Amino acid sequence: MKQHQQDFLLHLLESGAIKFGEFRLKSGRISPYFVNIAVAINTGRRASKTAAAYVTEIVDGAVGTDFDYIHGPAYKGIPLSVIIAEKLWDARGIDVRWGYDRKEEKRYGDLADRYIVGDIRDRDSVLMVDDVVVTGRTKIDNWEKLTRYRDLSPKGILIAVDRQEIDEEENNTAEILAEAGLNVHSILRITEIFDYLLNRTINGTVHVDDRIKALFDEYFERYGVTV
Numbered sequence: 001m002k003q004h005q006q007d008f009l010l011h012l013l014e015s016g017a018i019k020f021g022e023f024r025l026k027s028g029r030i031s032p033y034f035v036n037i038a039v040a041i042n043t044g045r046r047a048s049k050t051a052a053a054y055v056t057e058i059v060d061g062a063v064g065t066d067f068d069y070i071h072g073p074a075y076k077g078i079p080l081s082v083i084i085a086e087k088l089w090d091a092r093g094i095d096v097r098w099g100y101d102r103k104e105e106k107r108y109g110d111l112a113d114r115y116i117v118g119d120i121r122d123r124d125s126v127l128m129v130d131d132v133v134v135t136g137r138t139k140i141d142n143w144e145k146l147t148r149y150r151d152l153s154p155k156g157i158l159i160a161v162d163r164q165e166i167d168e169e170e171n172n173t174a175e176i177l178a179e180a181g182l183n184v185h186s187i188l189r190i191t192e193i194f195d196y197l198l199n200r201t202i203n204g205t206v207h208v209d210d211r212i213k214a215l216f217d218e219y220f221e222r223y224g225v226t227v
Contacts, residue, residue, distance in 0.1 A: 047083045125152075
């Protein structure tokens with residue numbers, strides 16, 4: 001695990017943005033961990049640390065900076081898009097536009113932004129940012145919403161944690177997204193997190209012991225991709 005990944009994982013742990021135990025997901029799956037990126041950005045300091053991790057992955061990782069616009073899917077992607085755009089400029093001198101979609105159509109005032117908020121333009125290359133991907137269908141739907149509005153090309157999706165899961169039809173989520181042109185990039189993969197934390201004491205706490213790891217192994221055998 002690279003240094004910026006270790007730093008980001010420590011940030012997730014210290015802020016409580018990642019928890020271990022048993023959690024029911026929206027999909028109905030009982031997961032041995034839960035990621036809530038909102039907790040990792042709920043103060044200025046935390047938001048800055050989170051944005052720095054995304055920016056490092058963009059500039060120094062596999063994502064690259066050849067894109068014009070950062071899109072944050074409503075709702076958690078909205079604050080991510082702006083703090084990442086700000087950090088790209090403040091820390092690296094890279095100026096890109098950012099915006100988000102509306103869950104519901106705006107029906108009042110200036111209707112130019114009734115579906116999409118932000119200065120998104122035809123022929124933009126768009127990087128989508130979010131916290132995690134579970135099944136991927138919502139990301140594809142979100143991309144289709146954007147492309148009904150403008151003529152765009154996908155740069156991909158950058159997420160905090162790749163759950164490395166299959167969808168309800170047992171398809172590899174990342175492969176399904178890639179087929180739609182949305183290559184998935186992540187700061188951390190969940191298998192890396194569990195391997196790194198197993199019986200490791202961090203600030204006096206063992207977050208992943210043998211019991212939690214066994215729960216994860218059982219969960220991943222059922223829902224995980226082949227690695």
